[in-house]
Amino acid sequence: MTALESEEPLLRRAVCPGSFDPVTNGHLDIIARASKLYDVVHVAVMINKSKQGLFSVEERLDLLRETTAEYGNVEVESFHGLLVDFCKQRDIPAIVKGLRAVSDFDYELQMAQMNNGLSGVETLFVPTNPTYSFLSSSLVKEVAAWGGDVTHLVPPLVLRRLTQRLAER
Numbered sequence: 250m251t252a253l254e255s256e257e258p259l260l261r262r263a264v265c266p267g268s269f270d271p272v273t274n275g276h277l278d279i280i281a282r283a284s285k286l287y288d289v290v291h292v293a294v295m296i297n298k299s300k301q302g303l304f305s306v307e308e309r310l311d312l313l314r315e316t317t318a319e320y321g322n323v324e325v326e327s328f329h330g331l332l333v334d335f336c337k338q339r340d341i342p343a344i345v346k347g348l349r350a351v352s353d354f355d356y357e358l359q360m361a362q363m364n365n366g367l368s369g370v371e372t373l374f375v376p377t378n379p380t381y382s383f384l385s386s387s388l389v390k391e392v393a394a395w396g397g398d399v400t401h402l403v404p405p406l407v408l409r410r411l412t413q414r415l416a417e418r
């Protein structure tokens with residue numbers, strides 16, 4: 250039986266991986282665009298034990314779930330290990346990543362080739378919305394820590410939690 254004849258519709262899945270510490274409007278732009286191209290978009294918060302975040306993994310998941318709820322086909326999970334294993338376990342054939350600038354390219358190309366070599370998973374690059382081409386979680390945290398205005402770079406919920414967190418320190 251071919252996929253076309255099968256009764257179970259095949260869901261087209263993709264994953265948007267990252268550390269999302271915290272999620273920014275740049276991430277959300279890529280996730281929103283992926284959610285229009287795929288039936289299900291998995292957002293994977295990759296756990297890096299050697300890197301202490303500003304937000305705990307649970308807090309990052311919570312912020313992502315709240316801010317992606319409106320898309321309706323986004324599933325948010327954390328994962329510890331190789332991204333290709335996350336993909337294998339969930340039958341995900343594609344990784345979707347935003348490309349901000351040439352500076353992202355070298356490393357992303359290397360990762361894409363490594364992941365493809367490891368398991369055949371494909372990586373698709375989406376050009377960043379120019380409004381967000383300078384935007385990263387690290388920069389948002391740094392600017393906010395020095396009192397800079399990041400209102401237009403993160404969703405309102407993230408702005409509130411970020412302001413709270415920085416005030417606690």
Ligand SMILES: Nc1ncnc2c1ncn2[C@@H]1O[C@H](COP(=O)(O)OP(=O)(O)OP(=O)(O)O)[C@@H](O)[C@H]1O
Nearest residue numbers: 266267268269275276346347377381384385386387
């Ligand atoms: N401004 C952005 N525009 C488009 N895509 C982005 C943007 N920022 C991040 N991404 C995408 O999200 C993925 C995961 O990013 P990551 O968690 O490293 O975020 P980051 O903002 O680069 O954070 P950090 O500063 O901690 O590296 C990146 O590989 C990239 O594909």
Ligand SMILES: [Mg+2]
Nearest residue numbers: 267268385386
């Ligand atoms: Mg990064």
